[in-house]
Amino acid sequence: MTALHGGPPVKHLHNYHELTFKLMDDPTRWRERVVEKIVIEDADDVRVTSSYQIRLPLGLVQEVWPSCGSGDLVRILLPLTTRPKGVLLDVDLKGTEGHHCALLLKHQLARxxxxxxLWVANAPPGETLASMDADEVLYAISAYSPAIWNQHVAELRNESPQTLAEYLKFGLRLDVRLDDVRHWSELVAPASELLAASMGTPIDLQSAVVHVPRCLPFVEHRPATVDDVSDWLGRFCLYVESVDARTRSIVAAYGQRWDVMIDTVVPVDVPTKIQLGTKRPWHDVAVERPARRRAPGVITQRVMLGDAQSGHVEVHLVDHGARIVGPPEVVDTEGSVIGIPRVDALRMTDDKLSIYVAGEDAPAYVDLSVRLRLRTPMHWLLWLLTLAAAASLPLVVAADSTVLLDESAALLLLPLAGAVLLARPATGAAERLQRRLRGALVGTVALILLVLTVRLTLAVLLSGDEVSAKSGTACPLATSTHDVACVVVDGVTPAKYRSE
Incomplete structure (x- = not known):
């Protein structure tokens, strides 16, 4: 036991992994409440802050530290939540009362x-399954990130077995051939089907358990030969067939999600709060939903309603030129719309939405879709500006003289004023909602400028030709370049230019 920076003593239990495993095994036992706050202020990303109220069970800690009392500080590896596989952007992690809080490295988390x-399957690490080499593939599934494979496919512009062979040849540094890839894919196909079926919910098509060979470059220890890989995959398939459905479901879950594991200090048996803030794209769902939920004004986020004993979701819109419209759509992982009584309470205003959920029957993950729209005055102002600009176009086209054409340039003032108005500083959310109307207005103004430019150019060229045709001779007194404008009009020379 040590004291950090002169503070109260801290018991270091971060190396007692069985304590962490028990927390991972029953997270709702100690996660009392989760509040997910979604702030919309950007055109492409939203800020999501997840606040967890936790209470570390005293009895659980006393199993490894019998003299522990309520309020004592312990340093542990805490499974705060789970997230889809991908990069956590702009992470802001805050521990309890200023104590240190850090994310585990990727290879530490995978191990x-x-x-x-292995612990869930009652097989101590380093014994049964280690000798079977099955945990090499388990490690690879946990460590796998689909972004690297997607980048490889994007560079080669195809997703054929030959592409997979090149990917594995580079990742494993072995002479992997097309026949090897086909053999491995056929070998693990039955195990992949068992794992996918154990999920009980739609599985991500990019999941590692759907494409087990893609995980091979992420193994902990690099294989020496191609035969070693075949042996690992064969033993992994035997393992999947031998374990129970619960273990399979955990393996399948790690194929598309990973735990947000933090190394932190928390008090025992005392309510405390830990915050995790990240940036996410507007549409942050693993399984594609109907296209209408991907409309420009719809934001869709996967939230963890069942991640704790009770859940609270807040959506904040910081742009006063937009508003939240209609009831939100809450859909579980099977695609069913969730409503009362599973959602305990719902409160909505123009710029804030709150959803409250409590109870053990709450789904672990839901897709929350919220529709945004410009406020009515701004919406109609943009429409009127666009219509006014469109109405001025026929007048510019129909002008039949240079004078009318010159005067028609005044019609540009209205659309240009609208363009200046729309160019004012605004939040990213408003810019996203205005894209279609802004595009229509900009396109109309550009068309008016093009027509006006063409007509003025033609008018100048035609007037020049007419003047040249009617000017028979130059003025007799034209003695400098300033007199070139003096011409004979209709065969008559102006009196002031006649020679005496």
Whole structure:
């Protein structure tokens, strides 16, 4: 036990992984409440802050530290939540009362998750399954990130077996051939089907358990030969067939999600709060939903309603030129719309939405879709500006003289004023909602400028030709370049230019 910076003593239990495994095994036992706050202020991303109220069970800690009392500080590896596989952007992690709080490195997390699978299956790490080499594939599934594979496909512009062979040849540094890839894919196909079926919910098509060979470059220890890979995959398939459905579901879950594991200090048996802030894209769902939820004014986020004993979701819109419209759509992972009584309470204003959920029957993950729209005055102002600009176009086209054409330039004042109005500083959310109307207005103004420019150019060229045709001779007194404008009009020379 040590004291940090002169503060109260801290018991270091971060190396007692069995304590962490028990927390991973029953997270709702100690996660009392989760509040997810979604702030919309950008055209492409939203800021999501997840606040967890936790209470570390005293009895659980006393299993490894019998003298522990309520309020004592312990340093542990805490499974705060789970997230879809991908990069956490702009992370802001805050521990309790200023204590240190850090995310585990990727390879540390992959090893911990692989050992947790072995622990659930009652096989101590380093014994049964280690000798079977099955945990190499378990580690690879936990460590796998689809972004690297997607980048490889984007560079080669195809997703054929030959592409997979090149990917594995580079990742494993072995002479992987097309026949090897086909053999491995056929070998793991039955195990992939068992794992996908154990999820009980739609599985991400990019999941590692759907494409087990894609995980191979992420193994903890690089294989020496191609035969070693075949042996690992064969033993992994035997393992999947031998374990129970719960263990399979955990392996399948790690194929498309990973735990947000933090190394932190928390008090025992005392309510405390930990915050995790990240940036996410507007549409942040793993399984594609109907296209209408991907409309420009619709934001869709996967939220963790069942991640704790009770959940609270808040959506904040910081742009006063837009508003939240209609009831939100809350859909579970099977695509069913969720409503009362599973949602306990719903409160909505123009710029804030709150959803409250409590109870053990709350789904772990839901897709929340919220529709945004410009406020009515701004919406109609943009429409009127666009219509006014469109109405001025026929007048510019119909002007039949240079004088009318010159005067028609005044019609540009209205659309240009509208363009200046829309160019004012605005939040990213408003810019996203205005894209279609702004595009229509900009296109109309550009068309008016093009027509006006063409007509003025033609008018100048035609007037020049007419003047040249009617000017028979130059003025007799034209003695400098300033007199070139003096011409004979209709055969008559103006009196002031006649020679005496």
């Amino acid at each position: 911990l998750q692989a050992n947790f699978v």
